[in-house]
Amino acid sequence: MAHLNSSLLLFLSLNLLQLFHTAVGRGGQRDSGFVDKSYAASGRHLFEENHFQKLNNLAHGYMSNSDLEKAIKAFHGRCGRISKIYSIGKSVFGVPLWAIEISNKPGKEEAKPAFKFIGNVHGDEPVGRELLLRLANWLCDNYMKDPLVTLIVNNVHLHILPSMNPDGYSLRRRGNANNVDLNRDFPDQFFQMNDDLTVRQPETKAIMNWIKKIRFTASASLHGGALVANYPWDGTQDKSKSYYACPDDEAFKYMAKLYSGSHYNMSQSQEFKAGITNGAYWYPIYGGMQDWNYIYGGCFELTLEISDNKWPPANELPTIWQYNKQSMLDLVASLVKSGVHGRVYSSDCGEPLPASIAIKGINYTIKASERLADYHRLLAPGHQYEVTATMPGYKTRSTTIKMGEEAMTLDFILEPTSSFLPRQPCKRSSMKILEVISTPHFQVALTLFSVLAFLCFLIKRKIIFSHLRGRKYLGRRSSAV
Template sequence: MTPARLLSALFLCLSLSSLGFFTVHSTAGFVNRSFAASGRHLTEENHFQKLNNLAHGYMTNSDLEKAIKAFHGRCGRISRIYSIGKSVLGVPLWVMEISNNPGKQEAKPAFKFIGNVHGDEPVGRELLLRLANWLCDNYMKDPWATLIVDNVHLHILPSMNPDGFSLRRRGNANNIDLNRDFPDQFFQMNNDLTERQPETKAIMSWIKKIRFTASASLHGGALVANYPWDGTQDKSKSYYACPDDEAFRYMAKLYSGSHYNMSRSEEFKEGITNGAYWYPIYGGMQDWNYIYGGCFELTLEISDNKWPPANELHMIWQFNKRSMLNLVASLVKSGIHGRIFSSDCGEPLPASIAIKGINYTTKASETLADYHRLVAPGHQYEVMATMPGYKTRSTTIKMGEEAMTVDFILEPTDRFLPRQCYNSSSMKMLEVISRPYFQVALTLLLVLAFLYFLTKRKVIFRGRKSVGQRRVAAIVKRTNCVICK
């Protein structure tokens, strides 16, 4: 290029720059960013408005509370209602218990359903109210309803996340995903109690009070029965089986196979999936239930559409009704059940039940010593009962399709030593007495009692002495009087 052409090109560039051609990109970028921010805001508003429109026909939180109380009002003889806590915004977390003896401790398995874990997945709350009312209407009329009410304590929490529902979003009022808020087995997370959400704390406290055998939480966005583990040690997306993988697969297939079309899924074979194989999550409620609560929990995705129109709810209920009933009834119709007693006293023992080859222990109840152990049918199991101070007992069983009762009578390790028989309350008292701080307190109390005794004795001695002196003086006085006379 000649110097003249170079100068011409330079002049042309400067001219175009002065006209703003080279600033168009940066200006356009600024406009796009502003538009994008505005667009996001508009998208959020539009999304909220869309969900608001879809919510037409669904129960509000106020409607839900009224429906729960109305259910109890007409079905009080087989139900009770109670709250396990409150949400961030103070909404009570209402539970319906359905049983022929609600609120009483019995040697029966307990099952819980939880709906609306994610605020934007509201189908579960609607289906659980329908389930409760169906059981009420059909008790003593339908064999399934009668079987469940007479033999199971069924607890139903329609909405774990009422705040998220009213805000039309996945998380709670603090925008926390409640299904990531539980302590995790693989990673140190959610261990700070002060940081845990009130809804999560309520569930954890609930499980400590009631010994649930099994449970299920209802979600939306897919159609599949999900079972543990939900995560892996290396965070990989791969099948990661828990110790009771066979039993969980049986439960998941029971639900899927009873569903109208879940088992026909093209995405999930037989309509079931291992959680970690689908996609790993950490801090989930399902794994925590199994590890810390002794409770076999499934995560049930019951609707491809998270928020289907309300006019589809009846159809979704019909598709899921038999599956829900079968899952609860399986606690009675399958598995191993029994009680454990001492041979010398005949008292119930809160022993532990283990199965050889499965690294998982089930604890019998403290008062009635009943246990309920879910296992897959068609297998042979060696069942063992163990308790400190007693000899371990075991028996081998072959599980068919029906439930099996296996009671144990345990002998003390040293049968020649005299033993005192205690009931459960006495055992708890002995446990308290054996603690070091109680022994120190008892010693101090005895010392104080002894000092008090010494002080009182000294006062009494002084009192007796003065009385004696007065008596002597009186005798001397009377003697003197006689002499004088």
């Protein structure tokens, strides 16, 4: 009987270990987002205490939240010419969610694509926050030295949020201060969940407001617990574990393979073919940030699992950075090295039009920006696409393109429809004037003009001064006679 009990205990132990081993990925827990209260509270608290102590020991060598804030500000102090720092909101505990923008013209609205990296979505997955600071410093140190870095800084507005969940990090747990999994807190396309604004977490609200302010073309969140590039959809209508493709499945697979292929060993995965996976095929989740970005933000987002160990010892961070560095750079650079980009104008006066851009056969539409009317559409290379621009009051225009391995520029000029109401005479908009003023040639000419005007002022001032001195000198002489 004792032998039987020992065997049973060994069997349960092995199965429990196996459970913990397979419970990694997309941050660790294979929960869908629906609440499960079937576990005992006392056992949970005991596990959390032990888990906290273990992670607290591992935290040595990682940045604390205050260390992270100091590092971000120090980075900006060193690299202010190509960066801007700002907060997108605050956590439950009131910790600022600091973001870094890296560009040759930070803070300026331009006809360029924007990319965002988000780290530390889950509090007990801190590798992302460390790697994103290393990425920022790498870009600063190698700008105008490394061609790829220079390409990114000059042609992309890169935004980096090292920690989305600083409270969870300080508590050494997956959820935020309210113990909510932030990657299950977004509105879902299949089920009515997270629709109540009053219970949505402040960190989630901050991300959603961020998307409204900045028109991101693509993004990626960094997680731990597996080694794979995950792409939409993350869930299915029937909650089944099966491949569920989004409209831009080919483009997402291209992005995922780009990251995996540049990684040291992700593409060699024995579990995931080519180191990539459709989220629902891996395991479905609901209320995730990735799908929400694509549906509501017009942003192509990947969920990147960048280390098998969720919280590796700090001395492994340099190696993990080297394994992921090229992948991170290549993914951001893909925004300008691939896809179709352009602007939309009216034919009658050349005004920019915030038109809708659609691809035949792909049920997903993006919009050109309101002010500059620029658009950036990610597409998988090697295919032929029919691109259409539509705008109320204008004739629709379509053209067919063949995407190669390089980016393509495609501008549209739309003609007003004859049935459209009479238009006001064209006026040169202030935007056009600002665009002219902002051109390098104009700025050089303006500088030269200013210098010449100042020299003329000095010469004229000298002549007048000499003339006055002469009159004053003659007066003295006259009075002295």
